[in-house]
Amino acid sequence: MLRVVVLISGGGSNLRALLERSAHDDYPAHVVAVGADRQADGLEHAEHFGIPSFTVPYGSYPSREAWGAELLTTIQEWQPDLVVLSGLMRLLPAGVVEALAPAIINTxxxxxxxxxxxxxxxxxxxxxxxxxxxxxxxxxxxxxxxxxxxxxxxxxxxxxxxxxxxxxxxxxxxxxxxxxxxxxxxxxxxxxxxxxx
Known part of the structure; x- marks a missing residue:
């Protein structure tokens, strides 16, 4: 079973569709956590499906790199096989992309x-x-x-x-x-x- 972490910034319509599909036994992936860079409405989808969520607020860190380092640490705690950017409206620092590549995708x-x-x-x-x-x-x-x-x-x-x-x-x-x-x-x-x- 593929372990997926999804990152969002907004309403999370793609996230919800993925959560609905992964709730079926025949789907070979499971969302293990949902993260956001702010208090995003889409986190409610995670709560509805009983999926853990986390927030790493961008404004709480002195630089994009510091925020990225904390985000990466939090993502890696979930040991994902794949990270999905689903409406994350923020560019990830190069170090985060390098650490997760190629198992990081975006729509x-x-x-x-x-x-x-x-x-x-x-x-x-x-x-x-x-x-x-x-x-x-x-x-x-x-x-x-x-x-x-x-x-x-x-x-x-x-x-x-x-x-x-x-x-x-x-x-x-x-x-x-x-x-x-x-x-x-x-x-x-x-x-x-x-x-x-």
């Missing part, structure tokens, strides 16, 4: 390498494209630049707003995440082969 609401960064949906609309997408990647030291594990296109419809487009991308993100975690657990995806260079 992104765009068809990478198109529209990386915190505003992928807004940027797609601003560019006037007729399609964007969702991606699951291995986290590296860059911004949404790691090896792509799976992705899928999502059309941009006439009249789409940032909210309406994001709401159509989210279910695709959730499905891709659930599939990728399953495939990592079964060995169908070899993270060592996808290790960032």
């Amino acid at each position: 992104h609401p765009a068809y990478l390498p198109e529209f990386p960064g915190a505003h992928g949906v807004r940027d797609a609309l601003a560019a006037g494209v007729d399609q964007t997408g969702a991606s699951v990647i291995v986290v590296d030291a860059g911004v949404d630049s790691g090896p792509i594990l799976r992705q899928e296109r999502v059309p941009v419809l006439p009249g789409d707003t940032e909210h309406s487009l994001h709401e159509r991308i989210k279910p695709v993100e959730r499905r891709l995440l659930i599939d990728v975690v399953r495939d990592i657990a079964t060995g169908a995806i070899d993270l060592a082969a996808a290790r960032p260079s």
Whole structure:
């Protein structure tokens, strides 16, 4: 059984989908803990499913590196096989990524390498494209630049707003995440082969 720690900053809709799926006996991964960089609404999902949670508040530390060191220590206490960034809206320090790589993945609401960064949906609309997408990647030291594990296109419809487009991308993100975690657990995806260079 693959041991997973999930890190969030917000509502945790991807987290909830993963918790719901991993509650089934036929799913080969289990979320052992949920962490956040703030008091995030998504921590309620962990409580609902009886999953331990922790918070390492970014503002409580003198530097990003100090925060990252504490976060890494806390993550490693759970001995995860995989760390999932699920809406964590903060770049991890390089030392944290190096310590966890390649067993650290992230979802992104765009068809990478198109529209990386915190505003992928807004940027797609601003560019006037007729399609964007969702991606699951291995986290590296860059911004949404790691090896792509799976992705899928999502059309941009006439009249789409940032909210309406994001709401159509989210279910695709959730499905891709659930599939990728399953495939990592079964060995169908070899993270060592996808290790960032």
